[in-house]
Amino acid sequence: MSSNRYPDAVDVAIVGSGPTASAYARILSEEAPGATIAMFEVGPTVSYPPGAHVKNIEDAERRSHAQRASEGPGAGAETVNSPGAVKSGERRARPGTYLLPDGYAFPGEDGLPVAAMSSNVGGMAAHWTAACPRPGGKERIPFLPDLEQLLGDADRLLGVTTHAFDGAPFSDLVRARLAAAVDAGRTPDARVQPMPLAVHRREDGGLVWSGSDVVMGDATRENPQFELFDESLVARVLVDEDGRAAGVEVRDRRSGESRQVAARYVVVGADALRTPQLLWASGIRPAALGRYLNDQAQVVFASRLHGVTADDAPRAADGALSEQSGVAWVPYTDEAPFHGQIMQLDASPVPLAEDDPVVPGSIVGLGLFCAKDLQREDRVAFDDDARDSYGMPAMRIHYRLTERDHSVLERARQEIVRLGKAVGEPLDERPFVLPPGASLHYQGTTRMGEYDDGASVCSPDSEVWDVPGLFVAGNGVIPTATACNPTLTAVALAVRAARKIAEKLTGTLLMSELDNRLTK
Template identity: 75%
Template sequence: MSRYPESVDVAIVGSGPTGAAYARILSERAPNATIAMFEVGPTVSSPPGSHVKNIEDVAARASAQERSEGPGAGAATVSSPGAVKAGDRMARPGTYLLDDGYAFDGEDGLPVVAFSSNVGGMGAHWTGACPRPGDSERIAFLPDLDELLDEADRLLGVTTDAFDGAPYTRLVRERLAAAVDDGRPAGRRVQRMPLAVHRRDDGRLVWSGSDIVFGDATRQHPNFTLFDESLVTRVLLEDGRAAGVTVRDLRNDRVHVVKARFVVVAADALRTPQVLWASGIRPLALGRMLNDQSQVVFAARIRDGVPASAPRHAPAGQSDEHDVVAGTLSEESGVTWVPFTDAAPFHGQIMQLDASPVPLAEDDPAEPGTIVGLGLFTAKDLQWDDRVEFSDDVTDFYGMPAMRIHYRLTDRDRAVLDRAREEIVRLGNAVGEPIDERPFTMPLGASLHYQGSVRMGEVDDGLSVCGPYSEVWSAPGVFVAGNGVIPTATACNPTLTSVALAARGARRIADELHATEFHERKLEHDSRRTR
């Protein structure tokens, strides 16, 4: 027998933070709705969708990461400094790379474009940074953007004080502020990085994943069910409108149809357009305006700083040798944010960087936290021809249309990158003593912040896939979610914005469900009166 229902009100494809946001908002606003969520990967953490960094056992965490790597499971990952710097094409733990189709002759491509296949998606592996967009990063045609960002803060459990006790965090922030803040408006000055993390009473950190977004409202919702190891191969339409999904149960390879009044495709910025393409939903803008954030990294040693007197907490799930070598977030230096502005078009994330190409800890073991990693992200010069295409003849590991990525840096992109390299050296000198002669530019795709492939538009002018509520222009009832919906060029981490846009779409579905429920009740009432 099928483990899937015959029909639901809403089918959600993908269990990352944005898919979870749809489930949460619908659970709160449409409690009578039936919701089925489908995830191609397995459940790797408890509760389902939680961040793997919350798994304290080292071996268990490594197993969860490997089980998230889909077709790449068992391959070597970036687990030591120098691996990326040496030019090896390796994924980070918990992710996997495209085998081919990531670059073509005469193009830059996205050589380390990566995916995760697990309940919680990339939200089980991310750094948790949740800065707000500013200046040209903002979506000008959304009048309620700030309220939506507030809602995303709530859903993700964003805080700014989790690292206030870190001995070097104030020192790092003050030195950067002295170098950056002059002439900036108050909201775009150097500040604490908003993070999807909170600290328990016992001092340990809890990183937000989809489990935090789901919340009790979703977990306790009697009409919500999450199905793992379930590949949605197609969105079904009737008379041009959403009618359900075709799903393949990867446990037994059987195919089933689940009818639905609304379908939300929240796979990721590359697999969401893949599902639409496989479904015959192929607007001109599908896969177009694909953009990544180029990333420059550097490191500096704090030589003459005196750490603040503060208690040191044991890092949750980060005290083992693997995490120290990989350069994960330091409890001593915390995370500082240098916001993007149009005048200074970089987003700065000052922390111990995951998978850093620079040895951040091994040369100074006597004073943890004195090696500070700096990262600057740059916004892409958006181009119509930067795109992901799909094959009608060749399939990938999952049997879905194979991807082909076409991507080039423009002269403007290269000029901004040159500015970023100069700026990060200046910031490194402001923090302390640089430990490398020059910054390192990460391979394209390393940010994991792919955007634009199912972009939102104010009007249906052929340049966007969906409208302001994330509903696909050409397929009413089909909604898209994730970083791919963001229509602007951003340098800041996109998850907060993506969850904000998901909240807007989920509210629209809840309103339509209420309207339909009211109409059905009225018809039933009128029918009884005529009898």
């Protein structure tokens, strides 16, 4: 970890420290080891190694402090501990995140009332659920022939496994009941299966959730040419007279001083809201910037497993509950355009009678995420006459659910009740639709395209059209309507782009070394 004494120049300047920004640092460290890399993060370091998931902090008070420190301008606001809690209509964020204070909805529009962000080293990967399913059907990007290989690379960087909950006593039961209701007529890859998760087990059996620290890995941390600067706001991407990215203007949030750092390549991997914000503030404004914004409408339900007893659910050695139900995955299909996660809840979401003992692990939550009907007018715009708490152009979100979206949502309501009954005994009569923005899976605002046709921001290599040397990263690059968790796909796209930079840098570095030898 470096202090905020910024270098004059680097080969690559990376804005943000989430999983996709970290993927650039990792691939460049592995494949262009001589390249100098500076990573700038607006928030503080809240966990160790830098970027580690806060769930790995065992002390509850320290974990809560890390979450509060991640909440940027929203620190101190009341938060919720369960995604389902936002159904009340109150605008509260989850721990570790903060909401937009205004501009999240306009008259006649649905808006994104609970759109949230986090400001900390590791980004949202310090707080996420670590679900890493692969896209299927129309979720997949059709013009990337190497997508499957890239997804495998992303699995490696994130540390993805489907075996973390192999010992959970109810996991096979839950999947079997779901499969009986879902699998008929589906291809093997679209049938019910364990959720791929970015998590591993320690030798003592404890779970370790992947954050950006895992993506960076030792290759990045031990790279003497890599520096990470926290509490550093990048206010502008610098562009030279030829229209090429030339570096960044960064402000030290501790001292208030600003510096310009020259760079051969600039990667902006903030998030799907702040990445287009930085491009806009830099005067880089392609026609599709901020547009095709899409969230995943989310329906939740809860059910109680029947036919299980306390004898089926032993406690862990230290007296704490062991994981019982694992995490089951119902994949998206084009015919059923939603993605399902089914997992154990820590407690019943509805009050139960005092004389009604709950078998540990027998309360499961069901969630269906719906693919959005993509619309160019769904967008995040920016107000040059108003500033946010960081001094950047204020965000203004315009977002509507179409008739097709409402139709898919109604199908999802019916499907989740059917799945709840298949698993056990529903705890409520009706499922809840969470407010727009609750998924935290915002996409499309810096979308990739096969051609520069005005409907995309960047090339298949994530390089911004008409600004050579400037790359964008994160969920915002995904051009398709997805229902599955987008992190794996976004990391895969980052791997592809980072390799392109590494190829260019390696050639440049070799030529420079050869010139030096000839000069001597």
